[in-house]
Amino acid sequence: MGTIRRKMRAMTNRIRMPRLRARGMIMTPLVVGLAIAMALFVISFWPDSSPEAPKQDAIEEAFTAESDQDKPPVGYYTTESLIRSLDVIVNKRGGFLSNDVLPPFVLMDNIAAWETGAIRQARDLSLALRNDVSRSQSQSNENPNLVQAQILLNNDSERWIFPSAEGKYNDAIEELRAYRDDLADPDTARGDFYARADNLATILDLMNKRLGSMSQNLAASVAEKRRATMLANDPSATAAKAQPVEQVSQTPWMQVDNVFYQARGTTWAMLVYLKAIKRDFRSVLEDKNAMVSLDQIIRELEYTQRSLTSPMVLNGSQFGMVPNYSLTMSSYLTRANAGLINIISLLRDG
Template identity: 45%
Template structure:
């Protein structure tokens, strides 16, 4: 009996070590997409190719990385992991925003023009719940979305097929950047709440006639739960990783627009700040020191980079809005 019990404990210990090793391997974050991956095989400059390719490669990387898509797994060790699923969700949110911009802005010449069917279907499939694991699974829907974006990409690459277009204009780029501003602003606020903040209510500031549905307090203390701090941190890294991929593509497709507006440096500043968010975290866990305390606060460091990237995005939108 004693021998059997020891044997069971030994097997459980070995299984636990193997599961831990696998979870560590699966938690390795993918690196940013290199600019070379955004070029077509023929080396021709096709407007819109880099942007669509960045979306395709970003989603393919998430689906094909070690362990695949982990957010919807129901078996160990991935069911007990939360860092990589949070990273996946952050990247997915940015991908959804870009897919929406492709459908509403980049592929349409005017507000009265028809939406591209492939992009509409792709955006719909990307909006499935990221934790869905059965009928349909998130992976299958996202894989279908990739195929649909590839169809659109093939059509804009065909010079003999004018039915599909990608319009690289300052106004439609600005529309997407406005969504990026909101996304980065939200991320920065959530990261800053790691130490707790007493925030004043500025919801109706700037408009004396503005109203809201229900009254709210003049100030409120916002603090992230200790259990959610690492999730928000890794979600922010995933969001910044995907956005970095997309900004590098924008630098290619909108080169003429940026040059005309003298905005190349502003975009490069955004890219530089986003690259800083992808530096290696050497600590085995996300530290959450208090303000100027002895222990580092990784969330505040990330919030600093995100806020600076957001400030650069605002500067870029202002430049693009000028005649």
């Protein structure tokens, strides 16, 4: 009997061992995969989705601490704000994500959309500095540092292979720092900034167009019919392509959150630059009685940076039970856009 029991036990062990090996071959990859997924999920919380904006008082304090001058020269706030905003966009916690190709960062498209909006606004300001604000008239020479900075900022934000997008943007920051240093140096003729009404109108006109575009994109979160206004009812105007009298516009469902965060990035950067412009162009704004209007625009843009109470961008109907974050954002942008139009009119005609 003992011999029979030993034989039966041996047979049972031989049957059990392959089963355990098979189970281990299945469970081990599952456990490893689950551990990797959990690690990537935890890492995804590391990048900073709402970086702190540069403060104008901090810019003034840093300047007075490093310089013998009592206050920064005209143009210093705007230039330094552009530099610091770019540094935040590219070198914030988690780095620049728009060109990442590996998980989990490649899946974090909301931050990438935020970066896209902020970078576009930085490009607009650098273009205005290069073409208008740093030049005394149309026949004057361009500033070489601003030329290089504007070219570098126009590199594709999704380029990840050498040279990477963030590498080019950091080079642009260095060019802007060179221009800023020349601006702050009273002993050199290089680098200048002309705070005139026409130059301010140029900057604000670029912002105005950007806000108008973003407002339209946000409003398209729900389907709506739009009439063609491209020719502005001008009977003598023509277009390269025929446009329908009326068409339905709607953002694809999967792109609604990207448009929303792109708008947040745009307004984040715009808010930084307008606060700097308020200091550099103070005499112009006061002369045109436009300071109060600018304060109201800044207040509207500050509302766009409020924290979301939902973990996702809600996209309800216009008067439904679920809110629509995109339409709310669009309302703030529309009011800011109207304010910019008023200021531009005052600067050019007032």
